[in-house]
Amino acid sequence: MHTVMTLRAAARTALVAATVIAGLASGTAGATTTDISSTAGTWNIFDVDNFTAQSSGTEWIDIADGSALTFTITNAAPVAITIVDGGFAGDQFHVYDNGALLGTTSAVANNYPTSIGLNFDAALAGGAYSTATFFLAAGTHAITGDLAVSALDGTGTAINATVGALQISAVPLPSSALLLLSSTGLLGFIARRRRAA
Numbered sequence: 001m002h003t004v005m006t007l008r009a010a011a012r013t014a015l016v017a018a019t020v021i022a023g024l025a026s027g028t029a030g031a032t033t034t035d036i037s038s039t040a041g042t043w044n045i046f047d048v049d050n051f052t053a054q055s056s057g058t059e060w061i062d063i064a065d066g067s068a069l070t071f072t073i074t075n076a077a078p079v080a081i082t083i084v085d086g087g088f089a090g091d092q093f094h095v096y097d098n099g100a101l102l103g104t105t106s107a108v109a110n111n112y113p114t115s116i117g118l119n120f121d122a123a124l125a126g127g128a129y130s131t132a133t134f135f136l137a138a139g140t141h142a143i144t145g146d147l148a149v150s151a152l153d154g155t156g157t158a159i160n161a162t163v164g165a166l167q168i169s170a171v172p173l174p175s176s177a178l179l180l181l182s183s184t185g186l187l188g189f190i191a192r193r194r195r196a197a
Helices: 002-028 120-126 175-196
Strands: 031-036 044-049 067-075 079-085 092-097 100-104 131-136 139-149 161-170
Touching (some): 079 120, 100 131, 139 161
Antiparallel strands (some): 067 139, 079 161
């Protein structure tokens, strides 16, 4: 009886030690933060690869070192962010802002082994690759993501690796605001003409 209790205590001690070591290892694992601006037309690339990721997970990573990747956006006015997949069609991403789920990119048909690679404009325009646009209020945002659904290889196995990108753009004014601005401009023009006459 005493031997069984000693073995159980040793097993618990080994489990606690392993948990502490794993916690220390994950605490030292790197993370990459990339500050991005609202420069129109610039794609900010991320990778997903459970073999390369420091965590062995499917979060967005920096392919250079496998560290988790966060895009930091500080904007004075509302902006839109567009996310698109460029790897094998069939992938979908969860997208988070400061840890809160913004949503999931669109569901698309799997098309392995076809890939569009780094041509994100073509992926966005073609409609065969997963995409989504989210609106961010003025402020500071930490945008992260992970693979919600993986494309499947020819045997039906999840690939769990892809490349994607994020782009920022200004939020267009609603058509009603444009109509109001144009009518106000027209009224100002008419008033100036009347004064000149």
